Amino acid sequence: MEVPLLWVQNISKRFGGLQALSGVSFKLEEGELVGLIGPNASGKTTLLNVINGYHTPDSGWIRLRGERINGLSPFQIARKGVARMFQITHIFPRMSVLENMLTVGYAIGRIPAKSLVHRAHEILDQLSLRDWIYEPAASLSGGQRKLLEFGACFMAAPRLALLDEPFAGVHPELKAVMERFIQSYHAEGGTVFIVSHDIPALVSICPRLIALHAGVLLADGPTEQVIRDEAVLESYLGSYTPSEV
Amino acid sequence: MMEILVTGAIMGTFYAMLALGLSLIFGILKVVNFAHGEFFMIGAYTYAILTRTFGVTSFLAVLPAALMGIAAGLIVERLLMRPLYQRYMEWATLRDEYAVIVTFGLSLFLINLANQVFGPYQISGAGLVPLRERMQVGGVTLSTHRVLASILGASILLAAYLLIKYTYWGKAVQAVAQNRFGAAIAGIDSTRVSLIVFGISGGLAAVAGALLSPIFPAEPFAGAFPAVKSFVVVVLGGMGSLPGSIIGAYLLGILEQVGAVYVSYTYRDTFAFLVLILTLLLRPQGILGERVREV
Amino acid sequence: MRADWRVFNARDIGMVLRISFGAWRRQWLDLALTFGMLILAAILPLGIPSIYWQGVLTVTLVYALASTGWNILGGFTGQFSLAPATFLMLGMYTSALLVHYRGWPPVAGILATLPVTSVIGMVLGLLCLRLRGPYLALTTVAFSEITRNLIRFSYNFTRGDLGLSVPTLYGMEGNRLYYYYTIYLLNIAVILAVHLLMSSRVGLYLRSIRDDEVAAAGRGVNTVLWKTMAFTISSSICGLAGGYYVHFIGLASPEMGLLLQAGFIISMAVIGGMGTLGGPLAGAMLLYPLSEYVRRFGIQYMVIFSFLMILMIRFWKAGIYGTILNIMDRWVTSSGSAPALGSKYL
Ligand SMILES: Nc1ncnc2c1ncn2[C@@H]1O[C@H](COP(=O)(O)OP(=O)(O)OP(=O)(O)O)[C@@H](O)[C@H]1O
Numbered sequence: 001m002e003v004p005l006l007w008v009q010n011i012s013k014r015f016g017g018l019q020a021l022s023g024v025s026f027k028l029e030e031g032e033l034v035g036l037i038g039p040n041a042s043g044k045t046t047l048l049n050v051i052n053g054y055h056t057p058d059s060g061w062i063r064l065r066g067e068r069i070n071g072l073s074p075f076q077i078a079r080k081g082v083a084r085m086f087q088i089t090h091i092f093p094r095m096s097v098l099e100n101m102l103t104v105g106y107a108i109g110r111i112p113a114k115s116l117v118h119r120a121h122e123i124l125d126q127l128s129l130r131d132w133i134y135e136p137a138a139s140l141s142g143g144q145r146k147l148l149e150f151g152a153c154f155m156a157a158p159r160l161a162l163l164d165e166p167f168a169g170v171h172p173e174l175k176a177v178m179e180r181f182i183q184s185y186h187a188e189g190g191t192v193f194i195v196s197h198d199i200p201a202l203v204s205i206c207p208r209l210i211a212l213h214a215g216v217l218l219a220d221g222p223t224e225q226v227i228r229d230e231a232v233l234e235s236y237l238g239s240y241t242p243s244e245v
Numbered sequence: 246m247m248e249i250l251v252t253g254a255i256m257g258t259f260y261a262m263l264a265l266g267l268s269l270i271f272g273i274l275k276v277v278n279f280a281h282g283e284f285f286m287i288g289a290y291t292y293a294i295l296t297r298t299f300g301v302t303s304f305l306a307v308l309p310a311a312l313m314g315i316a317a318g319l320i321v322e323r324l325l326m327r328p329l330y331q332r333y334m335e336w337a338t339l340r341d342e343y344a345v346i347v348t349f350g351l352s353l354f355l356i357n358l359a360n361q362v363f364g365p366y367q368i369s370g371a372g373l374v375p376l377r378e379r380m381q382v383g384g385v386t387l388s389t390h391r392v393l394a395s396i397l398g399a400s401i402l403l404a405a406y407l408l409i410k411y412t413y414w415g416k417a418v419q420a421v422a423q424n425r426f427g428a429a430i431a432g433i434d435s436t437r438v439s440l441i442v443f444g445i446s447g448g449l450a451a452v453a454g455a456l457l458s459p460i461f462p463a464e465p466f467a468g469a470f471p472a473v474k475s476f477v478v479v480v481l482g483g484m485g486s487l488p489g490s491i492i493g494a495y496l497l498g499i500l501e502q503v504g505a506v507y508v509s510y511t512y513r514d515t516f517a518f519l520v521l522i523l524t525l526l527l528r529p530q531g532i533l534g535e536r537v538r539e540v
Numbered sequence: 541m542r543a544d545w546r547v548f549n550a551r552d553i554g555m556v557l558r559i560s561f562g563a564w565r566r567q568w569l570d571l572a573l574t575f576g577m578l579i580l581a582a583i584l585p586l587g588i589p590s591i592y593w594q595g596v597l598t599v600t601l602v603y604a605l606a607s608t609g610w611n612i613l614g615g616f617t618g619q620f621s622l623a624p625a626t627f628l629m630l631g632m633y634t635s636a637l638l639v640h641y642r643g644w645p646p647v648a649g650i651l652a653t654l655p656v657t658s659v660i661g662m663v664l665g666l667l668c669l670r671l672r673g674p675y676l677a678l679t680t681v682a683f684s685e686i687t688r689n690l691i692r693f694s695y696n697f698t699r700g701d702l703g704l705s706v707p708t709l710y711g712m713e714g715n716r717l718y719y720y721y722t723i724y725l726l727n728i729a730v731i732l733a734v735h736l737l738m739s740s741r742v743g744l745y746l747r748s749i750r751d752d753e754v755a756a757a758g759r760g761v762n763t764v765l766w767k768t769m770a771f772t773i774s775s776s777i778c779g780l781a782g783g784y785y786v787h788f789i790g791l792a793s794p795e796m797g798l799l800l801q802a803g804f805i806i807s808m809a810v811i812g813g814m815g816t817l818g819g820p821l822a823g824a825m826l827l828y829p830l831s832e833y834v835r836r837f838g839i840q841y842m843v844i845f846s847f848l849m850i851l852m853i854r855f856w857k858a859g860i861y862g863t864i865l866n867i868m869d870r871w872v873t874s875s876g877s878a879p880a881l882g883s884k885y886l
């Protein structure tokens with residue numbers, strides 16, 4: 001365990017005149033469940049995009065189990081076991097729900113092809129998408145699409161799951177299902193990194209939180225400590241309203 | 246050198262008239278109208294037939310040509326473009342496909358319809374002044390028609406540009422181009438905006454077709470080359486950027502002249518494609534375009 | 541995303557060969573229906589004694605092949621190329637030039653179209669890697685116009701607009717039915733190959749790229765590789781069709797590379813049903829004979845077909861064959877164990 005699973009060092013990213021990330025560094029150990037919070041436009045999604053390989057950082061590096069991954073293409077990073085759930089839902093609308101799941105399974109290839117269909121059924125059962133399995137994903141509702149994307153994320157047994165706003169727009173009951181899913185995945189030793197504005201949910205499931213503000217890492221530590229942090233309170237929680245989108 | 250600049254600039258004016266409309270459409274719908282050249286063709290036919298067959302005075306014939314173009318634009322918008330923004334979400338993944346097929350199909354349809362109705366013959370319009378008249382511009386001898394046509398074209402272009410920049414509906418067009426949902430929330434009627442844009446685009450293209458028809462006669466394929474050139478222009482200038490498309494138009498007009506004179510006359514129409522491919526490879530967002538966020 | 545040679549790795553290439561038969565019920569149904577049409581196509585020319593119409597049917601299958609090729613790119617992968625006719629033309633000239641200048645037998649010329657047009661298709665694919673939607677369509681238009689002009693103006697080499705005459709495959713006196721069944725067999729081979737491809741995991745990759753390229757990359761799909769592959773495979777099929785065609789009509793001409801022809805090929809796939817195995821074949825069998833028929837009345841066939849294409853894409857996106865497939869699909873599923881299957885595959 002001496003090498004962290006994900007090691008982000010001094011990452012900066014600039015879009016034109018906007019410094020979206022400046023010098024962000026942190027480590028995720030194997031088997032951790034960590035939440036990322038921060039006000040809108042604080043760079044959370046950008047951070048995930050950089051980890052994922054959608055953006056190349058202007059400075060710094062990222063290592064996955066000691067191996068440098070910045071500079072690889074997104075699909076290569078995905079195959080190393082970094083799964084991603086997008087903030088704006090990205091599913092394959094003209095493929096059936098099952099095909100959506102299988103695509104991920106085959107493409108990443110971390111679990112044997114033979115067991116993929118079975119695994120897809122298992123996951124879809126848990127997310128109560130069973131009855132839609134042969135339906136084109138386009139016929140799902142917004143929340144269901146979110147669930148499908150969530151499921152697809154765990155399809156290939158990722159080492160690290162990066163979830164961007166998984167709970168937005170999902171029914172409280174299903175949210176509970178997702179939370180349970182995350183927790184059981186965590187209990188099996190999976191690493192999950194969740195971006196969310198749903199502080200109560202994060203507080204209840206994540207033992208550790210990281211807070212970003214204007215691209216700068218404000219706080220990183222045990223949940224209890226971070227949510228009491230002066231700077232975090234001022235920048236985010238103080239103005240936090242539970243009714244955000 | 247002066248000659249290249251002047252001839253290039255004259256062609257550039259007409260490219261700009263086409264490209265501005267194309268760019269406006271791309272701005273609000275994010276699609277390329279592959280049938281744009283056929284608006285040009287409609288203008289060319291209208292003008293050529295009016296002046297030749299019915300002997301209408303040249304200057305007067307430009308107006309009906311413009312009206313025909315505007316009408317064509319409005320009809321196309323009404324019948325074919327609605328799905329691109331109504332029921333927007335459902336169509337989100339299909340829209341590129343839909344737009345390419347529908348406009349490409351429309352282009353083929355109009356070309357072949359013209360071929361069916363008028364036959365593959367060329368009809369050249371009468372000049373604004375008799376075509377043999379010449380005049381001197383900056384030490385270069387040019388046909389008076391070309392000069393007058395490009396001045397007329399440029400003033401219409403300028404008028405359209407000012408209309409978009411400064412009137413209420415012009416601002417509405419810009420608003421929709423920047424953010425369709427935001428504009429809708431602000432109470433802008435995007436259907437009307439879209440109609441306006443197609444009307445302007447169709448009209449501009451048709452006037453260009455009319456003014457050029459004495460030089461490039463009306464025929465079924467008349468719109469093909471101008472359209473392709475204007476595609477190149479909007480890519481070069483940056484898709485959706487209006488100043489970009491005008492700068493791009495003059496740039497291409499001059500580049501082509503340079504190519505035709507110094508490189509090869511046979512391949513003069515092929516340079517545009519090279520410019521297109523190079524732009525897409527080297528600077529896909531064009532001179533003034535912006536990249537959009539994807540994830 | 542950068543085009544990066546490192547991304548072409550052995551694991552992916554090997555995957556083309558490994559077929560996995562999973563829950564691809566729709567694909568099998570598609571194959572069954574397509575074979576129904578192929579059986580019809582097998583007996584059709586026997587019932588038509590007219591040599592002229594046998595010739596028409598032969599050309600029909602040439603277009604069907606080209607349309608099937610385009611469908612891989614446009615229908616399954618969502619890369620809207622407007623250059624299928626250009627690859628047909630390139631196939632024609634590949635074989636014609638080899639036969640004319642090198643004295644190759646026509647069969648060798650036809651086979652040579654495969655590697656040649658694959659390579660050209662691959663290069664175009666790499667050029668288009670970062671482009672999508674309208675940008676891609678524009679680039680392919682540029683490519684096809686440049687190619688056509690090169691062929692037209694390289695007069696000394698290609699005879700330009702006059703065209704290059706070449707010997708036909710079975711000679712001028714050859715039995716028309718030989719020509720027909722040769723292209724028929726080529727169609728069967730290609731359709732089977734496309735079926736295997738599309739019901740393997742590669743089919744999933746291609747369709748995922750069509751639906752959402754960004755997400756596909758984020759989920760481990762090597763989009764660079766598969767897009768390039770789709771271009772390569774599609775172009776080589778169009779090229780093959782062209783290689784055969786030139787030795788049927790005996791003349792290679794740049795006319796074939798007109799955008800009009802591209803429109804014809806695409807309209808077949810659209811009217812038949814994009815993104816289905818049999819759609820292009822159905823479209824070609826419907827449209828090409830019809831085009832020959834209306835030509836007699838002095839009607840520009842593309843007026844009708846482009847109009848139909850617009851109507852179809854506007855109101856009936858699944859296409860004729862696609863709709864039949866959807867209905868059967870629903871019918872098969874609802875009588876089985878699984879829940880009702882939507883027809884919203886579009
Ligand atoms: N591709 C891009 N191009 C230009 N600017 C970008 C891009 N991606 C992000 N930005 C900018 O970077 C800043 C951070 O954006 P980001 O999406 O990371 O915020 P966020 O923390 O995820 O916010 P939210 O909570 O609203 O999702 C924003 O100001 C955004 O406009």
Ligand SMILES: [Mg+2]
Nearest residue numbers: 044045046087
């Ligand atoms: Mg975000």
